[in-house]
Amino acid sequence: MRSLEPSLFSPYENAFLPAETLSSYAFSLCGGPCAGLFRIENGEMLKGLVRCCINASIPYRVLGGMTNILVSDEGYDGVILLNRKGSVSHTIGEEGSILLKADSGAGMAAAVRYCIENEISGLEWAAGLPGTVGGAVCGNAGAFGSDIAKIFFRGEILDEKGTLQTIQKADMNFDYRSSSLKHQQNKHVLCNAVFRLEKGQKEQILAEGEANKEKRKSTQPVDRHSLGSVFKNPEGESAGKLIQAAGLKGFSIGKAEVSMIHANFITTQKGVKSADYHNLVIHVQKTVYEQFGILLEPEIEMLGFGVK
Ligand SMILES: Cc1cc2nc3c(=O)[nH]c(=O)nc-3n(C[C@H](O)[C@H](O)[C@H](O)COP(=O)(O)OP(=O)(O)OC[C@H]3O[C@@H](n4cnc5c(N)ncnc54)[C@H](O)[C@@H]3O)c2cc1C
Incomplete structure (x- = not known):
């Protein structure tokens, strides 16, 4: 992980949080470290910090609720602009x-x-x-x-x-x-x-x-942690029905589990690793493909897993 001087982000240097762990912010409860994080307070701060990152050639990502993105356990070697305030x-x-x-x-x-x-x-x-x-x-x-x-x-x-x-x-x-x-x-x-x-x-x-x-x-398992629907519905098909028909409801890897309520949801528990979630995604994809010849395409975004 790169080390970043807070002064790069003037006038917002006091809000810089170095080496934050993303699992604390992610609705999936998993995700590794990032080089630094800002909790964005308003539009001016968002614009100002995007421009700081561009000018200093620092990789950055703007994230919202983190309810649709899985960040790897290795994390993100750049700045996360956590944008959760606005009118x-x-x-x-x-x-x-x-x-x-x-x-x-x-x-x-x-x-x-x-x-x-x-x-x-x-x-x-x-x-x-x-x-x-x-x-x-x-x-x-x-x-x-x-x-x-x-x-x-x-x-x-x-x-x-x-x-x-x-x-x-x-x-x-x-x-x-x-x-x-x-x-x-x-x-x-x-x-x-x-x-x-x-x-x-x-x-x-x-x-x-x-x-x-x-x-x-x-x-839907609305009272559990998840990233919503994991896969897109293939043309004329339902991803959830295919996963259920493949017998995967309740199947788990580590602390990530194919929901019993809706098979296109993967629910997670405290202590889950992104690798558990990712391996489960691959297992579901492989099983459905072997049984029905349909390759499910992820709807969630995966950051830091190399070639998808
Ligand atoms: C229980 C549950 C139910 C859900 N139901 C649905 C549903 O019915 N329909 C549906 O579509 N989704 C659903 N989702 C998925 C998710 O909630 C949505 O996709 C949501 O809109 C993602 O918003 P977010 O702020 O969490 O985005 P994040 O997960 O934080 O980010 C998602 C992507 O948006 C980008 N992004 C965020 N903010 C900006 C910005 N300001 N500028 C540019 N890029 C940006 C990020 O970089 C990332 O690429 C569900 C999720 C859960 C957990």
Whole structure:
């Protein structure tokens, strides 16, 4: 792991946390060390630190809730910008539509709450979705037939030179659990996003959100640690059904286990190693391939495991 002088990050040097262990921050409970970490407080700090890293040629990654990324036990030899704070606001757009603006560090839960309080409809599908706005846009998160691509209007990103740019939906190349942000492997950092939503009725928005949360509770291991769906659904198939049919429900390696509630979830316990999780991913892939000839493609991101 490289050793970094805090003064490289002026004026944020006092917030520098050297050699942090990522398992303390990851929802999977695993992940090795990083060269340094900052807990981002606001958009200015995010921009400032991205620019510091670019200017000093230090590798960096912006992470949100860490609910969709598995970092290896060897960790990440660079700076982690942990972006978990931000605000949400709205304005009225053309033809009465509502433009919801959220900082990338805002939690999706906070955005959903804001919509309920302000009678804004269009984000009900995201009730119960963990993580931040930045992570959701990057992975084009979706549920119950909707996704970020359907509501994204525009956003601001920092490009690889640290220049702030406005991007439109067409620039995002949204696809199934993917976007241009994902393809560019964090070279572009989302600062904020604007979603086009509409006026709704509080009771209805609340009821739909609650119903979606209940559906999650009855079909997913929501009270356990996990990274959500591990594999993408192959065309016309369900990854969970294939894994279940392969007899893998309950199969475990170390402290990582294929969930008994939903076979496309791997749940983890305190003390789990990233290698346990990773080896289980490979075992599931291999078993499903041997039995059904279908190669499952990971939906989660894996950082620091070499060739995937
Ligand atoms: C119980 C559970 C249920 C889940 N259900 C769903 C579901 O229904 N649908 C779904 O799609 N996902 C689901 N997930 C997965 C995950 O919650 C989502 O993908 C979420 O949007 C990830 O957000 P995050 O902030 O945790 O991202 P992280 O895991 O922190 O990061 C994911 C990626 O986004 C990038 N990123 C984060 N912020 C930025 C930024 N500001 N700029 C550029 N790149 C950025 C990171 O670099 C990384 O590449 C679930 C996970 C769990 C644990």
